[in-house]
Structures are given as C-alpha cells and as structure tokens.
Amino acid sequence: MKFERKDILGIKDLSVDEINLILETAGSFLEVSTRKIKKVPTLRGKTVINLFYEASTRTRTSFEIAGKRLSADTINISSSTSSVMKGETLIDTARNLEAMNPDVIVIRHSAAGAPHLLASLVKQSIINAGDGAHEHPSQALLDMMTIKERKGNFPGLKVAIIGDIEHSRVVRSNIYGLSKMGATVVVAGPATMLPRDIEQMGVKVFDKMEDAITDADVVMMLRIQLERQKQNIFPSLREYSQRYCLNRNNIKLAKKDVIVMHPGPINRGVELSPDIADDPSFSVILDQVNKGVAVRMALLYLLTGGSE
Amino acid sequence: MSNTKSTKTVMDKEGIERCLTRIAYEILEKNKGMENLVLVGIRTGGVYLAERLQKKMSEIEHGKIPMGILDVTLYRDDISVSNKKPRLGETKINFSLDEKIVILVDDVLFTGRTIRAAMDALIDFGRPRMIQLAVLIDRGHRELPIRADFVGKNLPSSLWEAVRVDLVEKNGVDEVVIEEGT
Numbered sequence: 001m002k003f004e005r006k007d008i009l010g011i012k013d014l015s016v017d018e019i020n021l022i023l024e025t026a027g028s029f030l031e032v033s034t035r036k037i038k039k040v041p042t043l044r045g046k047t048v049i050n051l052f053y054e055a056s057t058r059t060r061t062s063f064e065i066a067g068k069r070l071s072a073d074t075i076n077i078s079s080s081t082s083s084v085m086k087g088e089t090l091i092d093t094a095r096n097l098e099a100m101n102p103d104v105i106v107i108r109h110s111a112a113g114a115p116h117l118l119a120s121l122v123k124q125s126i127i128n129a130g131d132g133a134h135e136h137p138s139q140a141l142l143d144m145m146t147i148k149e150r151k152g153n154f155p156g157l158k159v160a161i162i163g164d165i166e167h168s169r170v171v172r173s174n175i176y177g178l179s180k181m182g183a184t185v186v187v188a189g190p191a192t193m194l195p196r197d198i199e200q201m202g203v204k205v206f207d208k209m210e211d212a213i214t215d216a217d218v219v220m221m222l223r224i225q226l227e228r229q230k231q232n233i234f235p236s237l238r239e240y241s242q243r244y245c246l247n248r249n250n251i252k253l254a255k256k257d258v259i260v261m262h263p264g265p266i267n268r269g270v271e272l273s274p275d276i277a278d279d280p281s282f283s284v285i286l287d288q289v290n291k292g293v294a295v296r297m298a299l300l301y302l303l304t305g306g307s308e
Numbered sequence: 309m310s311n312t313k314s315t316k317t318v319m320d321k322e323g324i325e326r327c328l329t330r331i332a333y334e335i336l337e338k339n340k341g342m343e344n345l346v347l348v349g350i351r352t353g354g355v356y357l358a359e360r361l362q363k364k365m366s367e368i369e370h371g372k373i374p375m376g377i378l379d380v381t382l383y384r385d386d387i388s389v390s391n392k393k394p395r396l397g398e399t400k401i402n403f404s405l406d407e408k409i410v411i412l413v414d415d416v417l418f419t420g421r422t423i424r425a426a427m428d429a430l431i432d433f434g435r436p437r438m439i440q441l442a443v444l445i446d447r448g449h450r451e452l453p454i455r456a457d458f459v460g461k462n463l464p465s466s467l468w469e470a471v472r473v474d475l476v477e478k479n480g481v482d483e484v485v486i487e488e489g490t
Contacts, residue, residue, distance in 0.1 A: 002393065003393055021395075024395075024396075025395075025396050027398065028379065028396040028397055028398045028399070029396070031398055031399050031400070032382075032399075035432065035433065036433070036434070037432045037433075039432075040382040040383065040429075040432070041382070041383060041428070042381075042382040042383075042387055070382075298396075301393065301396070302393055
C-alpha cells in the first residue's frame with residue numbers, strides 16, 4: 001500500500017494497514033541506529049521544525065535524532081525561548097514558520113486540537129507530538145512496536161493500563177491503536193482519574209488495579225502527574241502508591257511473561273517500584289525509548305514526499 | 309491466463325543455474341579463493357542470487373563465505389523527487405566490511421543507479437578493499453559510468469521492454485523473461 005497522508009495527527013484516524021506499514025518501516029529503520037555511521041542521506045535538504053509548547057526530553061530528542069539520522073536539518077523551538085513569550089499566537093507563529101518553508105513541523109501543545117488547527121492552516125506536514133490530553137500518536141506507535149516485537153501479534157493479548165487515565169494522551173492513542181490491532185485493553189485508576197465516557201472507547205474499567213492486571217500480557221503504568229495534586233484529585237502520593245503502584249507482589253497476578261511499560265518520566269516508588277522498573281525480565285521501558293527513534297524516522301520518511 | 313503483454317522467456321531454470329555456477333567459479337578465480345570475500349545481495353532479487361552463490365562457492369571451497377543483505381531505498385537518488393515511498397526493507401550486514409572484498413549481487417543491471425546507491429551505502433558501513441559487481445542479466449542503457457565484473461548474460465533490450473527475473477524463492481519459478489510494451 002501507499003502512504004498518502006499529509007499529517008499524522010492521531011491514531012484514531014489511521015487504518016490497520018497504515019499502522020502496519022508504519023511499524024514495518026520502523027522495523028527496517030532500527031538497523032540504521034546500530035551502524036557505525038548512524039546516518040542515511042534520505043532526507044537531505046529537508047527541514048524539520050520541532051515546535052514544543054510543553055516540556056519534553058524524550059519526545060523532542062527522539063524526533064531530533066530521527067531527523068538527523070535521516071540527514072534532515074532539524075530546528076528546535078521551545079515556547080520558553082521563542083516569541084510565544086512575547087505573546088505571539090499559535091496561528092501567527094505557524095504562518096511565520098510556513099514562510100520559511102520547512103517540510104515537516106512536529107508540534108507539542110497543551111491544547112487538544114492545536115496540531116489539527118496547524119494542519120489546516122499550513123501546507124507542510126504536521127506531526128502531533130502530544131496535544132493536551134488528546135493524542136500522542138508516535139508514543140502509541142512505539143508502544144505497539146515494542147509489544148509486537150515481544151509478543152508477536154496483537155489478537156488475544158490483554159493490555160492493562162493503570163493510573164491517571166483522564167489526563168493521559170498516551171492512553172487515548174494506545175486504546176485506539178491497540179483495539180484496532182485486535183488486543184483487549186483494560187484500564188484501572190482512582191475514580192477521579194477515570195473519564196466518564198471511557199467505556200465508550202471499548203475498554204473494560206476496573207477500580208482495583210489487581211483486577212485489571214490479572215492475567216495481563218502487558219502492563220502499562222502511567223506517570224502520575226504530580227502537578228495535578230493541587231487539583232485535589234488524589235489525597236496523597238502515599239495513598240496512591242499503596243493502591244496503584246506496580247511491585248514485586250502484585251505483578252505475580254499478571255502472566256508469567258508479562259512486560260512492563262511506562263511512557264516516562266517515571267516517578268519511582270509512586271506508580272512503579274524501582275525493582276520492577278530496573279528488572280530487565282519485566283521492564284521494556286528503555287526498549288520503548290530505543291524504538292521511539294525508529295518510529296519517528298519512519299513517520300518522517302513516510303510523510304516527506306518530493307515536489308509534485 | 310489472459311495477458312495482453314507479449315512475453316518471451318530468454319533463460320530457463322538450467323540456464324540460470326549454469327550462469328550462477330560459472331559466476332561462482334569466476335569470482336573465486338579472479339580473487340584466488342575466498343579469503344576476505346563477502347557477498348552482499350541487493351533487495352530483493354539480488355538476495356536470493358547471493359544466497360545461491362554463497363552455497364555454490366562454499367561447496368567449491370569447503371568453507372563458509374559471509375553474506376549480507378542491503379536495501380538501497382534510503383540511498384536512492386529519486387527519493388526526494390518522487391512521491392512514491394518505496395517499501396523499506398531491512399538491511400542486514402552482521403560483519404565488518406573493512407578491508408574486505410565485497411561482491412555486490414543484483415539480478416538485473418540497467419541504468420546503474422541502484423548500484424551507485426548500493427556503493428554509497430556500503431561505504432557507510434566501512435572501508436572495503438574492493439567492491440566487485442555480479443549480475444545475472446546486463447540489459448544495457450547505463451546512465452552512470454558503472455559496469456559489472458561478473459555477468460550471467462548480456463541481454464540487449466529496448467527501453468520499452470521490461471526484463472524480469474523470476475526466482476523460485478520469490479515467484480515459485482526460475483526464469484528470465486522479456487515483457488514488451490510496459
């Protein structure tokens with residue numbers, strides 16, 4: 001099949017064939033990062049702008065490395081050091097960037113839908129690197145790639161996602177993607193962190209983490225966003241970790257060959273006990289990061305066409 | 309089968325086998341054995357031919373010659389002008405190319421652009437002492453100053469013809485055919 005899209009805005013609108021093509025392409029890109037010269041000339045003369053309105057280490061670095069390994073010129077703009085501080089609107093920033101003729105704009109923004117707005121305004125390809133609590137497609141793709149590599153295929157798999165479901169864009173993208181690919185997704189978290197309409201996305205909801213992770217093939221722990229404690233959605237970190245921290249004891253409920261994932265950054269001892277996070281027989285967290293570069297190379301490769 | 313294109317078989321199973329056997333001997337003769345030799349097949353047709361050459365040469369010399377797989381997509385010169393995104397295959401070269409004599413293997417040598425891309429890719433993997441080219445069919449029409457060191461068959465062709473190499477591993481049959489009017 002041919003990849004015809006201009007933008008990657010979310011997993012929701014990708015087809016199974018498109019997801020498979022991205023994962024397969026990413027699989028071929030893994031090898032490039034193992035070479036002595038980790039660079040191929042494919043995107044020579046192309047420009048990729050990373051426009052980040054929110055803090056990020058992994059995603060921004062990963063997109064930058066992906067672009068560089070493909071020989072694209074990559075430019076990073078973070079809101080704290082740009083005209084955003086002077087009050088420029090997203091639309092004005094976009095129009096100005098467009099005038100400089102980049103080929104791809106990677107955007108992270110705290111407002112859901114910001115990448116979609118951008119995509120409708122400019123002719124360049126837009127990649128959503130996280131918009132509010134909406135979607136984070138490249139993260140879900142690298143998660144799916146990691147799962148596929150470890151577990152072979154998706155049908156029949158039980159994936160448990162634990163934590164702050166409400167505020168997580170990673171969850172939404174993963175639910176869309178994993179369900180499309182045939183896996184069963186269950187979620188668990190405190191009632192204040194479960195969106196009311198979550199069942200409509202086709203997932204089973206549990207109050208207790210133990211019920212969700214029983215017989216799971218994959219357990220995905222979400223970062224508890226400490227900055228949200230001010231909003232009184234959970235009483236204390238201590239209480240949260242007593243009920244929703246994955247540790248040596250409760251992991252026994254899952255399948256023997258369970259893999260543990262986390263989109264990072266980890267709050268050690270809050271949602272994930274350090275002995276699980278650092279145990280390579282369970283944890284595939286660093287593997288996820290490694291796959292991230294390959295997935296983003298695949299996205300850049302598939303999106304950048306030639307002149308028409 | 310209804311096929312409006314006229315096709316002509318120019319080489320059959322035995323013909324391909326004989327060509328590969330001869331090329332295997334020629335490679336060994338020219339390089340005086342298989343010391344420092346490695347084979348690299350270009351995806352996809354070249355991979356199967358490289359595997360067959362590997363088998364033949366290993367039998368002749370009673371040893372094993374390393375073989376790698378190269379996908380040249382990322383090095384193609386039309387990648388930034390064409391809107392078609394070719395499916396990217398995996399490259400697998402699990403050995404160093406430094407100081408090696410690399411035998412690059414492909415099915416059809418045509419414009420030479422694939423070989424140019426392949427050589428650029430190989431040099432990113434190390435510094436081979438020498439790169440030699442083995443192809444089953446040389447159909448002419450070069451657009452770059454490139455030639456093969458080992459050729460199965462020279463097949464003068466017109467530009468409006470297509471030369472197709474079918475291999476058991478790929479299409480279930482060994483044959484080389486010319487298709488007209490493609």
